[in-house]
Amino acid sequence: MIKKEYALGLLTVLFWSTSATAFKLTLQHMDVLQLLFYSIIAAVLILGIYLLIQGKIDRVFKLSRKEYQFYVLLGVLNPFAYYLMVIKAYDLLPAQIVQPINYTWVVTLSLLSVPLLKQPLSRLQMLATLICYSGVVILSYRDSTTGLQLNYFGIFLAVACTFIWALYWIYNVRSKQDPIIAIFLNFLFSIPFVGSACLLFSSFTLSNWKGLYGACWIGCFEFGFPFITWITALKSVKNTNNVTNLIFMTPFMSLIFIRTVLGEELLPQTYFGLMFILAGIFIQRYEEYSSFKSDS
Template identity: 35%
Template structure:
């Protein structure tokens, strides 16, 4: 429970960290710097656990697979996600990103031939109604979107994240090994691309501190805290449901730390999205 709550609290801060970091870095710079921090943190953890031989074995077995995974996550997924955060208030981008579990349902049905249950359809209706309310700021009938491109990038990120998990079903290697290899193979592409297209000079220390925080707690340590919680829990359902606290804590932090206005439509839409996700997970 302590590990899970620590992970939830840390994940609740990253939306605020995203917005702060985007004041100093472009989305591409942010992905590159954060991924670099994450890679070295994850590599240090993997080596401390004696995973050296497993890392080399997995890399020799399926180098193209891990390259594909790395180009999908962190490269493409976080580029799209940070673009959404740049265009939308974080209080809107973050709830939209929570619909990735609904996107996963439909993609699993298409690619893995899994059956879509009645509860999945109901959960999807709740979730995407919540998306519509957030995206239009409550003006559903008028369909007046606050930022159509921002909404598009946020929803696209959910399908990219779902794709990442579907591809991951093809390999049963340890999570820490997969992450180290994916981040390590993606980094050269990110570094070269960012050096060719962006200017790294003049970034203040606040930007470096903020992006290091993102790399440490969005992509690195927090994931391991969560996995430890799931492995040591006597009731994994109780632990996994704690994640639904995160978006609400995040809204509070966004309001108090960076002064974002939290619209009533955002809260209503988020409640619908979370309600749909919880309903989808209920057992018969």
């Protein structure tokens, strides 16, 4: 029988694998800001109900002023800024381009650790960065025979949002709270920012219910449930590498949904670009694992 932590890890992979397709389908019925607003509302409800069932909801109201300010800052980074850029990238580009690029955040994290955490950049990390971003270049290349339109502002957003995500995780290390409480607060405190943006640049009025269904799906299976299953899986193992490595199945499973549900024709560049990105990530992970082993 499959162990609990692996079952939860694989369930998380399945949830996140649907995200690229869900973003593209939902954007057919609502704009970027509306999608972000309603999906965040759904996520807050899911996470809030989970904390209520766990008997932890009262801890949300017992933080210091400094802690609340800290989570407001994190909420601006993620989900507000990060997902605003991600969803806009999906709005401008085919899903098969944005989804693999999104995984370069692992390498981006090591790059940002140099100026922010004063960590040196090793030769292996430089190699990983070079290989990873070579994959981005391959994904970004489209000639007249491919039939896919490229928007380079979309490429910029897909790459730039990985820096926001990496920055979020660097600051998130300082959090001493239960991870689910921290994520709940991030989403809760992002609502005024997303709501204000929606009020100024969009509207809360929906043309049909299909968009709301899609936003609820994203709120549940990109934001809400995956964080619960992922964090629970990580808490269930001594060596988290055994579970975290499962996450690299996501791009491949995501391509299956992109092809079968969304109907995008997968191009050779997509496979080659993804292979380069994952090769860079594996080199990066090998470097981190080697450093961990030498320290322990």
